[in-house]
Amino acid sequence: MxxxxxxxxxxxxxxxxxxxxxxxxxxxxxxxxxxxxxxxxxxxxxxxxxxxxxxxxxxxxxxxxxxxxxxxxxxxxxxxxxxxxxxxxxxxxxxxxxxxxxxxxxxxxxxxxxxxxxxxxxxxxxxxxxxxxxxxxxxxxxxxxxxxxxxxxxxxxxxxxxxxxxxxxxxxxxxxxxxxxxxxxxxxxxxxxxxxxxxxxxxxxxxxxxxxxxxxxxxxxxxxxxxxxxxARGWQNEIIRVGDGGTSTKRSTLCDRLKETIGWPEHYDGRAITNKGHLDEDSGLSDAESVRLYKEELKNGDEAWGDHGRMVTYAGTGVGLIKVxxxxxxxxxxxxxxxxxxxxxxxxxxxxxx
Amino acid sequence: MxxxxxxxxxxxxxxxxxxxxxxxxxxxxxxxxxxxxxxxxxxxxxxxxxxxxxxxxxxxxxxxxxxxxxxxxxxxxxxxxxxxxxxxxxxxxxxxxxxxxxxxxxxxxxxxxxxxxxxxxxxxxxxxxxxxxxxxxxxxxxxxxxxxxxxxxxxxxxxxxxxxxxxxxxxxxxxxxxxxxxxxxxxxxxxxxxxxxxxxxxxxxxxxxxxxxxxxxxxxxxxxxxxxxxxARGWQNEIIRVGDGGTSTKRSTLCDRLKETIGWPEHYDGRAITNKGHLDEDSGLSDAESVRLYKEELKNGDEAWGDHGRMVTYAGTGVGLIKVxxxxxxxxxxxxxxxxxxxxxxxxxxxxxx
The missing domain is CATH 3.20.20.70 (Aldolase class I)
Structure with a gap:
């Protein structure tokens, strides 16, 4: 084949x-x-x-x-x-x-x-x-x-x-x-x-x-x-930094909601590196407030990326094998x-x- | 090695x-x-x-x-x-x-x-x-x-x-x-x-x-x-019958709750073939009622197994490759x-x- x-x-x-x-x-x-x-x-x-x-x-x-x-x-x-x-x-x-x-x-x-x-x-x-x-x-x-x-x-x-x-x-x-x-x-x-x-x-x-x-x-x-x-270089830095992809990434629709992307058929979601955005969602933060904070952070450029932030950081479970x-x-x-x-x-x- | x-x-x-x-x-x-x-x-x-x-x-x-x-x-x-x-x-x-x-x-x-x-x-x-x-x-x-x-x-x-x-x-x-x-x-x-x-x-x-x-x-x-x-033969029959293990099985703590097993550290759950028990849980059925129905069905022996039932049918995603x-x-x-x-x-x- x-x-x-x-x-x-x-x-x-x-x-x-x-x-x-x-x-x-x-x-x-x-x-x-x-x-x-x-x-x-x-x-x-x-x-x-x-x-x-x-x-x-x-x-x-x-x-x-x-x-x-x-x-x-x-x-x-x-x-x-x-x-x-x-x-x-x-x-x-x-x-x-x-x-x-x-x-x-x-x-x-x-x-x-x-x-x-x-x-x-x-x-x-x-x-x-x-x-x-x-x-x-x-x-x-x-x-x-x-x-x-x-x-x-x-x-x-x-x-x-x-x-x-x-x-x-x-x-x-x-x-x-x-x-x-x-x-x-x-x-x-x-x-x-x-x-x-x-x-x-x-x-x-x-x-x-x-x-x-x-x-x-x-x-x-x-x-x-x-x-x-x-x-963004901030995203690339996260791909290189993050390990243990099974626990540092997860599947969720949060990223679509943050980006206000409407229309994905409901049986899809996306795997991304988890960060403050996911934690706040688990704690009950509303989508409206999440989106507001996300847009606020977008202004910070590469500095906004990382586990303290809310940037949409798509990555698969293999992320821990990527070092450079x-x-x-x-x-x-x-x-x-x-x-x-x-x-x-x-x-x-x-x-x-x- | x-x-x-x-x-x-x-x-x-x-x-x-x-x-x-x-x-x-x-x-x-x-x-x-x-x-x-x-x-x-x-x-x-x-x-x-x-x-x-x-x-x-x-x-x-x-x-x-x-x-x-x-x-x-x-x-x-x-x-x-x-x-x-x-x-x-x-x-x-x-x-x-x-x-x-x-x-x-x-x-x-x-x-x-x-x-x-x-x-x-x-x-x-x-x-x-x-x-x-x-x-x-x-x-x-x-x-x-x-x-x-x-x-x-x-x-x-x-x-x-x-x-x-x-x-x-x-x-x-x-x-x-x-x-x-x-x-x-x-x-x-x-x-x-x-x-x-x-x-x-x-x-x-x-x-x-x-x-x-x-x-x-x-x-x-x-x-x-x-x-x-x-x-049980009913469980084995399910292993042989079920395909597409990524959608026919899922991870959940339902099986422990049905069996009233107390004590698993909270970061564990179990993957099993989904059945009526999982569907009812998604629809909001209480644990107490689920357990009652589960115990009721246990009396039916091998007949209780299948997607219409609530038996605990542990299986991995590879279940669809098992035919005999x-x-x-x-x-x-x-x-x-x-x-x-x-x-x-x-x-x-x-x-x-x-």
Whole structure:
């Protein structure tokens, strides 16, 4: 299945590392660096076609300067774009799919799963079949439904350790991935490449995902601490500072409420580093007062971040494994090569060497 | 590290499979079968010394009939016993440690972590150093504290996917295991074997745990559906029936409240298959009424189990990967051999073969 990915995305190196389409954080420079290093970099599509147009024009220019990474024989821009579908207008976005033909469009969190059908149809039509459709799911049931409704070219299976938005209730990839892969096989979809997301930040997680049956992995939190990430330095500092991600992060809808984001389907929330905002919520502080304090603190810039503050600090449980800021290309190469090395030596289990 | 385990437990086969000390479920027949198949089987110590004495006498008899598995050169019974320490009296249990010298005693959930010190000291003293001390933790912080306080011979690191009791808030082993292993190394404990627990039910999970750095794995839920498990057939049927463990199970203290178990330290709860009991709780049913209905339903035997009922159906998120009841020995062998096979072929990643 990993080999199949290489046919669709000829520039990639295996094991495949994908950078998640994180809103604002996933800059053109981040996406381009990841793809140029042998991964697949994603931009976040957002909700405004003109802004996405602008991001894609910038990304195209980054490839233009390096001819070896210029669009392949099928003239596809070797990155992807991800959407949080509940807030997006397909008719408004479709001209962008036609203008900038990207390698993949990643769909996630629609108002209802059936919305994936029209998105998949339009993406394939607008790109003449050159843009592949990726869909993110978080349960076995969703995976089967999504295959039936939209036949994505790639399924991204996100476990509950992931930072940022995901299902309120789900399993880690440790059990979710093999169960999903078995269910896909049993339902007659044995050939869809499945990528693992959630809690993976370095080589060991990538190797583990492959033993679980993944064809590649997606990392979000690790790329938040990439040089190219478009986030506040205060947030990056927190990613590097915080350890013990199982207790220092939690899933909640608080971050959406602080940002006054309305419209997430109710079975989603987001994992973030806990701070004063979460503590005050547990103590009964009203949303109105929380929002007021949050807006007040926004004025303090990088100083506002930390466990004394209320900044929205999305991060997955793997945050404790991230100790330094690095260029995105280095993250891709170290993680992929490190995973290959672990798999080559059979994880060091005695007698497991060939 | 896996090789180190083989020195301490000479009968084991690698990768090591351990059956968890599940109260009542972990029968003498289950523990003995697991150890005889090359794993390490555990009994649950419970709270009553006379009952544990009886269980250990029965288990000893099972080994007596098979000379090749009779106590090794150091006269140790090749199984372990696990305690939920908050409810246990060390002085009362200590004579049992002296009478039946088991290979390992597994400690978990004390009133305070410092209780592990006196338990570890007494176990080592009572057994003349022949019984090894295992301690279960669920965060990086706990792992470091426990090493400092009690220097266990083996650390069991349990992720949040696990069935039954565990920390209310923690990460999956996908990130918890590598972060813990790195922290142990940095703190000067590079040589303690770390076993992974939580969401592992078959070969792929075992292989994944090893790529994450585990020296072996613990499985609970998988052994609930072993022929030898001491649980109701209704419970076993649920383990086999239920899929999509991330949504069909959840963490809650409801099960303790239904069973009127008082005393779990407040940072623990338990993962179980959700049923009518959970739904009614969400709708505001009082504990008193829940308990009354639960006791009523207990009278219905195996018929009481299922999503229409209130039976306490502990299971981890891996429950959906369990499709058939099997002898425990077969579980151990298939899982261990299967994991070795996956590690040998480098998880099928192209170019990962030697």
């Amino acid at each position: 990993a080999a199949l990915l290489k046919t669709s995305y000829p520039w990639i190196k295996l094991p495949l590392i994908v950078s998640a389409p994180m809103l604002n954080a996933a800059t053109p420079a981040l996406a381009a660096s990841v793809s140029q290093a042998g991964g697949i970099g994603f931009l976040a599509g957002g909700t405004k076609p003109a802004e996405l147009d602008n991001l894609l024009t910038k990304t195209t220019a980054l490839f233009g300067a390096k001819s070896q990474h210029r669009r392949g024989s099928n003239q596809v821009l070797p990155i992807g774009v991800g959407f949080q579908n509940w807030g997006c207008d397909l008719d408004a976005m479709s001209p962008i799919f036609r203008k900038h033909c990207v390698a993949a469009i990643w769909l996630f969190a629609p108002k209802q799963l059936s919305d994936f059908s029209s998105w998949a149809r339009e993406i394939r039509s607008a790109s003449g079949g050159r843009t592949q459709v990726w869909i993110q799911v978080g349960t076995v049931l969703e995976a089967l439904e999504v295959m039936r409704l939209a036949r994505p070219d790639v399924l991204v299976v996100q476990g509950t350790d992931a930072g940022g938005h995901g299902l309120r209730q789900s399993a880690s990839i440790i059990s979710l991935l093999p169960e999903t892969i078995d269910a896909l096989k049993a339902a007659g979809y044995p050939n869809v490449p499945v990528l693992a997301a959630g809690g993976i930040v370095e080589a060991r997680g990538v190797a583990a995902a492959h033993t679980l049956g993944a064809a590649g992995v997606v990392m979000g939190t690790r790329f938040l601490a990439a040089d190219e990430a478009g986030i 800021r690095k260029p995105a290309a280095q993250i891709v190469q170290e993680t992929s090569n490190g995973a290959l090395e672990i798999l080559r030596r059979g994880a060091g289990v005695p007698d497991s060497k060939l | 896996a090789a180190l385990l083989k020195t301490s437990y000479p009968w084991i086969k690698l990768p090591l499979i351990v059956s968890a000390p599940m109260l009542n479920a972990a029968t003498p027949a289950l523990a003995a079968s697991v150890s005889q198949a090359g794993g390490i089987g555990f009994l649950a110590g419970g709270t009553k010394p006379a009952e544990l004495d009886n269980l250990l006498t029965k288990t000893t008899a099972l080994f007596g009939a098979k000379s090749q598995h009779r106590r090794g050169s150091n006269q140790v019974l090749p199984i372990g016993v696990g305690f939920q320490n908050w409810g246990c009296d060390l002085d009362a249990m200590s004579p049992i440690f002296r009478k039946h010298c088991v290979a390992a005693i597994w400690l978990f959930a004390p009133k305070q972590l410092s209780d592990f010190s006196s338990w570890a000291r007494e176990i080592r003293s009572a057994s003349g150093g022949r019984t090894q001390v295992w301690i279960q933790v669920g965060t990086v912080l706990e792992a470091l504290e426990v090493m400092r306080l009690a220097r266990p011979d083996v650390l069991v690191v349990q992720g949040t996917d696990a069935g039954g009791h565990g920390l209310r808030q923690s990460a999956s082993i996908i990130s918890l295991l590598p972060e813990t292993i790195d922290a142990l190394k940095a703190a000067g404990y590079p040589n303690v074997p770390v076993l992974a627990a939580g969401g592992i039910v078959e070969a792929r999970g075992v292989a994944a745990a090893h790529t994450l750095g585990a020296a072996g794995v613990v499985m609970g839920t998988r052994f609930l559906a072993a022929d030898e498990a001491g649980i 009841r099997k002898p425990a020995a077969q579980i151990v062998q298939e899982t261990s051999n299967g994991a070795l096979e996956i590690l040998r072929r480098g998880a099928g990643v192209p170019d990962s073969k030697l």
